[in-house]
Amino acid sequence: MSILDKSSLADNPLGYNNSMNNAVIPQKICILGSTGSIGISTLEVIDLHPDKFKIESLTAYSSVDKMFKQCQQYKPSYVVMVDAESAEKLTKQLLAADLTMTVFSGEQALIEAAQAKDVDTVMAAIVGFAGLMPTLAAVKAGKKVLLANKEALVTSGQIFIDALKTSNAQLLPIDSEHNAIFQCLPSFEQQRPGMCQLASSGINKILLTGSGGPFRTFAFADLDNVTPDQACAHPNWDMGRKISVDSATMMNKGLEFIEAKWLFNLHVDDIQVVLHPQSTIHSMVQYIDGSVIAQLGNPDMRTPIAHALAFPERIESGVEPLDFFNSKAFEFEAVDFNKYPNLKLAIDACKLGQGACTALNAANEIAVAAFLNEKIKFTDIAKINETSMNKFVSEEVITIDDVINLDKRVRSFTSTLIGNFI
Numbered sequence: 001m002s003i004l005d006k007s008s009l010a011d012n013p014l015g016y017n018n019s020m021n022n023a024v025i026p027q028k029i030c031i032l033g034s035t036g037s038i039g040i041s042t043l044e045v046i047d048l049h050p051d052k053f054k055i056e057s058l059t060a061y062s063s064v065d066k067m068f069k070q071c072q073q074y075k076p077s078y079v080v081m082v083d084a085e086s087a088e089k090l091t092k093q094l095l096a097a098d099l100t101m102t103v104f105s106g107e108q109a110l111i112e113a114a115q116a117k118d119v120d121t122v123m124a125a126i127v128g129f130a131g132l133m134p135t136l137a138a139v140k141a142g143k144k145v146l147l148a149n150k151e152a153l154v155t156s157g158q159i160f161i162d163a164l165k166t167s168n169a170q171l172l173p174i175d176s177e178h179n180a181i182f183q184c185l186p187s188f189e190q191q192r193p194g195m196c197q198l199a200s201s202g203i204n205k206i207l208l209t210g211s212g213g214p215f216r217t218f219a220f221a222d223l224d225n226v227t228p229d230q231a232c233a234h235p236n237w238d239m240g241r242k243i244s245v246d247s248a249t250m251m252n253k254g255l256e257f258i259e260a261k262w263l264f265n266l267h268v269d270d271i272q273v274v275l276h277p278q279s280t281i282h283s284m285v286q287y288i289d290g291s292v293i294a295q296l297g298n299p300d301m302r303t304p305i306a307h308a309l310a311f312p313e314r315i316e317s318g319v320e321p322l323d324f325f326n327s328k329a330f331e332f333e334a335v336d337f338n339k340y341p342n343l344k345l346a347i348d349a350c351k352l353g354q355g356a357c358t359a360l361n362a363a364n365e366i367a368v369a370a371f372l373n374e375k376i377k378f379t380d381i382a383k384i385n386e387t388s389m390n391k392f393v394s395e396e397v398i399t400i401d402d403v404i405n406l407d408k409r410v411r412s413f414t415s416t417l418i419g420n421f422i
């Protein structure tokens with residue numbers, strides 16, 4: 001039996017976002033990537049509101065032990081472990097513990113989980129390109145989609161937004177910067193992600209803040225020898241390893257730049273990156289009358305997760321409020337692009353078009369994995385990304401198959417390139 005068969009056994013006639021208007025009916029949630037940093041933070045918020053949310057399905061790649069514990073606690077209707085061996089192992093553990101939920105495996109099962117009828121809300125928290133197809137499936141199925149997986153929007157851009165336009169999905173940003181921008185917009189603009197007309201709402205700049213990562217105060221020459229653990233030790237945020245390295249290179253801010261362009265229908269000149277080492281201001285929106293509206297809070301992803309889960313209502317997240325009397329001064333700096341060549345590459349890619357963005361993302365995933373496996377130096381990441389992006393920059397990307405094909409070819413090219421670096 002597939003997930004779709006299983007899901008259709010019980011229909012959901014009330015639609016995808018009924019539950020926040022009716023406290024009796026909990027929102028049924030699918031978490032794509034439940035064993036990761038965002039997945040776990042989502043479950044922590046849900047723990048505070050057992051009347052409002054019900055876990056329908058959980059998915060992960062291969063973390064059997066974490067998933068087993070989540071199954072014991074949340075008793076989802078079904079689970080996906082993409083890796084077949086891990087799915088088998090989990091099935092055995094669940095049987096031994098008298099737990100009856102079905103375990104599916106494979107990439108198709110992720111897509112089916114994301115579009116299952118019994119699901120109202122999908123938390124898209126898989127890391128990397130692997131999140132694209134299930135996230136897109138959730139959009140096409142008209143779900144309330146909480147978008148953490150920025151790589152989905154970066155790699156498919158207009159295709160993703162077109163799918164949003166033609167479905168009745170509701171897209172809410174989880175990335176703290178985009179969630180902050182969203183919160184600073186007039187409600188009229190919040191109703192139309194991907195189709196905003198911010199100039200007509202008196203907005204003339206989006207100020208995307210970034211901490212600068214763990215190496216902000218390092219001399220560029222010293223970055224050659226930094227280790228994966230140093231790169232993953234972010235000063236303010238506790239995140240998965242891939243996004244942590246991206247934060248250290250500021251590729252993360254570059255991916256967010258591209259994500260912001262699509263989410264808020266912006267031109268590249270409308271977005272400015274501002275270094276703000278304290279990560280207290282999560283981003284800002286500048287209006288033509290001189291007003292700048294910012295969203296502030298402790299750097300904890302449970303805040304944007306709670307915001308999106310409950311939107312347009314507000315619920316508690318478990319995050320402590322800011323303590324203004326004992327906080328450090330807020331600092332702001334301009335970005336030194338010589339120190340953060342990956343950020344420059346991503347902004348260039350955003351100007352160059354979809355081929356460049358899809359290629360840069362694929363190259364970066366391969367290069368970051370090679371750095372984490374200690375095959376290349378931290379400073380090699382940008383060199384590899386640049387070579388790969390330049391090679392594929394003029395590729396035409398119109399359909400989702402174009403995206404998938406290009407991603408595959410860039411991965412292969414980049415892997416060979418890294419082989420030559422070693």
Ligand code: NAD
Nearest residue numbers: 033034035036037038060061126127130148149150239240
């Ligand atoms: P993570 O590495 O902690 O977790 C990733 C999750 O995805 C895990 O559950 C893992 O099992 C699953 N996964 C990994 N590879 C997979 C594959 N090939 N197929 C299916 N599932 C797979 O990552 P994270 O830090 O939680 O980040 C998740 C996403 O959210 C990323 O796109 C990241 O950019 C974005 N995001 C994260 C944060 C944060 O604070 N962690 C903040 C903003 C945005």
Ligand code: MG
Nearest residue numbers: 175176177256
């Ligand atoms: Mg972010």
